[in-house]
Amino acid sequence: MNAALQGIADAGHATHAHTGAWVAAQLRQRISDGLLPPGTKLSEQALSEALGVSRNTLREAFTVLAGESVVQRIPNRGVFVAAPGADDVREIYRVRRLIEPAAVLWGDVPVGALDAMDAIVDKARAALAEGSVAGMADANQELHKALVSLSGSASLDALMEKVLAEMRLVFHAMATTPDFHSHYVERNAVLVAQIRSGQREEAAAELRRYLDGAEHELLVHIGAIP
Amino acid sequence: MNAALQGIADAGHATHAHTGAWVAAQLRQRISDGLLPPGTKLSEQALSEALGVSRNTLREAFTVLAGESVVQRIPNRGVFVAAPGADDVREIYRVRRLIEPAAVLWGDVPVGALDAMDAIVDKARAALAEGSVAGMADANQELHKALVSLSGSASLDALMEKVLAEMRLVFHAMATTPDFHSHYVERNAVLVAQIRSGQREEAAAELRRYLDGAEHELLVHIGAIP
């Protein structure tokens, strides 16, 4: 059995409301945590035994995850953890560069939202201080998710969540994990300050430049740009 | 057998690459066409017999459609065609009011895109001339889809497609089908002209007002606003 699957069965699986959804959640978590790296083949027999569910139920979970693009299904070949490439990175940033600045520009800010963002910025600063790359990455994702949530739209929140999940896959696929995030801690702080002071247009424009730079940096690192 | 299901079996169903996906496509089509109106219960036994597939395969299709919010799954109760209400309408317009103007503002226009949009506007005018409400509705959706596609993002195209599918459900749920679209034919024309002449900011602002008005009109008609 794959080491990454150890412990799933141990979790005990009393009857669940929707076993298929539960299985999907388990796999989503393992993939998001990097225990099942991009490209990993998810064998039906091995997984159904490890999780203690039937092949049919497992396949239902696969259908859910394929719909989320967390997993890629190749007919008669099997299911694999998605392995985003350069084109996927470009698509990720096309989406982010559109919905994030739009939410900043046109969203309305609920009371407390800015304070919550400042708290996230502080969390990022703390992570930076103690050299926690994972902490900075988490805080960064959290902040940008908060930006999109200014739109007030659950669908856009869901899209952003999907995009960020794909970002995590990109990071998991990288051999070396350089520090992409420390540069952005203070830029995020400025962004929040601009929103607080009502400089929406400036914030949106700055955010678009920010995302352009981040995309470029990422593409360079994965070798898509010399 | 439900009348709406007649003819599905007749279509003949030679072995399909993914039977589950094929079934999902069939149902999606029937729902989009209004043959299976919002709220309709999709019985597993009846449908699996009508389509000539097993219950397991049908359930896989249900999982796909539930992921697209085309269908609502209620545990131990069954699967129903989604019946969007006032809150769903508001959510639809939150999304549209964000991604459409953003695509207009920041998308880059591929060669031929504006001519294609003008062709769509002409189609809408022709539909208006011959009093075809359905024709105007189709052309209107097509145009707004084209606006979003200026973003160049497949994910946003998919989101817009999902939102427009939900809009069709809203229309199918209405008892009377008043003419929502004729007012917008020329406004769409103006919008395209503004984009063509580089007035992106004006077009985006106008589009946001346009969508505000359309949302209000729709909410009034379904009785959510007096």
Added chain:
DNA sequence: TTACCAAGATTGTTGAACAATCTTGAAGTT
């Protein structure tokens, strides 16, 4: 080496079975 091919493994789909839950309708009570 390359091409071919058969055996084995894996996925795609089905049908039947059973438990859990919901729906229905009849009976009885207020």
Added chain:
DNA sequence: AACTTCAAGATTGTTCAACAATCTTGGTAA
């Protein structure tokens, strides 16, 4: 008449076993 109770029937949730279709593997022959 309206309201509860309850049992029978129907429907969904999940599993299992089987088989066809396809892919992978390893060996053989040119």
